[in-house]
Amino acid sequence: EVELVESGGGLVHPGESLRLSCATSGFNFVRYWMTWARQAPGKGLEWVATTTQDGSEKYYVDSVKGRFTISRDNAKNSVFLQMNSLRVEDSAVYFCVREFWGPDQWGQGTRVTVSS
Amino acid sequence: DVVLTQSPLSLSVTLGQPASISCRSSQSLVHRGGDTFISWIHQRPGQSPRRLIYKVSIRDSGVPDRFSGSGSVTDFTLKISRVEAEDVGVYYCIQNTDRPFTFGQGTKLDIK
Numbered sequence: 001e002v003e004l005v006e007s008g009g010g011l012v013h014p015g016e017s018l019r020l021s022c023a024t025s026g027f028n029f030v031r032y033w034m035t036w037a038r039q040a041p042g043k044g045l046e047w048v049a050t051t052t053q054d055g056s057e058k059y060y061v062d063s064v065k066g067r068f069t070i071s072r073d074n075a076k077n078s079v080f081l082q083m084n085s086l087r088v089e090d091s092a093v094y095f096c097v098r099e100f101w102g103p104d105q106w107g108q109g110t111r112v113t114v115s116s
Numbered sequence: 117d118v119v120l121t122q123s124p125l126s127l128s129v130t131l132g133q134p135a136s137i138s139c140r141s142s143q144s145l146v147h148r149g150g151d152t153f154i155s156w157i158h159q160r161p162g163q164s165p166r167r168l169i170y171k172v173s174i175r176d177s178g179v180p181d182r183f184s185g186s187g188s189v190t191d192f193t194l195k196i197s198r199v200e201a202e203d204v205g206v207y208y209c210i211q212n213t214d215r216p217f218t219f220g221q222g223t224k225l226d227i228k
Contacts, residue, residue: 035217045157045165045208047217061216095164101171102155102212106164 002026002105004096009110012086020081020110022096029077030054033099036070036081038092039109046092049081050099064090086114118143120209122220128228135196137223139209144189146213153212156185156194157219160205169194201227 008020020036035050049060049070058070069082079096093109119142129135145152156169167176169185172192182197196203204227209220 044206044222045159045210045219047210047219050215050217059215099212101151101174102153102167102210103157103165104167104170104176106166108164 002098004098004105004107006094006096006107006110009094009112011113011115013116014087014114016086016114017082017084018086018112020083020094020096020112022079022107024077024079024096024098027098027105030074034070034072034079035097035099035103036079037095037097037103037106038090038112039095040089040092043092048094051079083112086112088114088116090114117216118145118211118214118218120211120218120220122207122209122223124223125221126224126226128226129196129199130228131201132198135199135203135225137194137207137209139187139192139194139220141190141192141211143214145192145211146189152188154185154187154192155210155212156183157208157210158203158205159208159222160202163205165208199225199227 003025005023036048051058051070055072067085072079091114095109096107097103098105121140123138157165159165168179173185184195186193206222206224208222
């Protein structure tokens with residue numbers, strides 16, 4: 001069974017950092033692009049970042065470029081999102097997503113709250 | 117960036133009746149390789165999203181055949197032939213043809 005389990009969310013102040021982790025199991029991790037998406041409270045879904053299978057290519061939504069970094073550890077079947085210089089508008093549930101012709105498997109999400 | 121516009125934004129449907137959601141793109145979603153990367157996602161209240169359809173019309177494993185996707189180039193549709201109680205929630209289209217990947221605003225479906 002495919003599983004994606006996010007962790008690392010929490011409450012931080014503006015300007016602070018968080019590192020999200022996503023541990024996966026049940027599939028051959030190295031064969032898939034992986035994505036982080038988010039959903040602000042009461043709002044729709046937003047794509048945040050994607051990494052290719054070997055991590056050599058990374059793509060970001062404009063609003064997080066220069067602040068967030070997606071990475072992966074294929075030996076540990078895990079993907080990460082380093083979030084620096086957090087802003088109030090980054091508050092959301094962050095989902096780890098497997099990509100297969102689009103976002104085909106989603107984790108349960110981890111909540112990030114940025115507040116002063 | 118590609119803008120996806122869904123309509124309607126809310127839908128109230130009687131059990132057993134059909135439902136249809138439109139997703140229109142601001143530009144062609146045909147990838148240079150020939151495929152069209154539009155998916156449909158369903159999110160029940162308080163749950164994670166689940167993909168129903170990918171590449172316009174291919175149902176994911178375990179998705180009931182009352183769900184179907186159609187369309188081409190810039191105009192796409194999700195149809196539910198007979199709405200059931202478990203179909204409530206929000207439906208999103210998403211394109212993976214062009215970066216940044218983008219979602220539609222979502223269509224909320226409830227039971228009348």
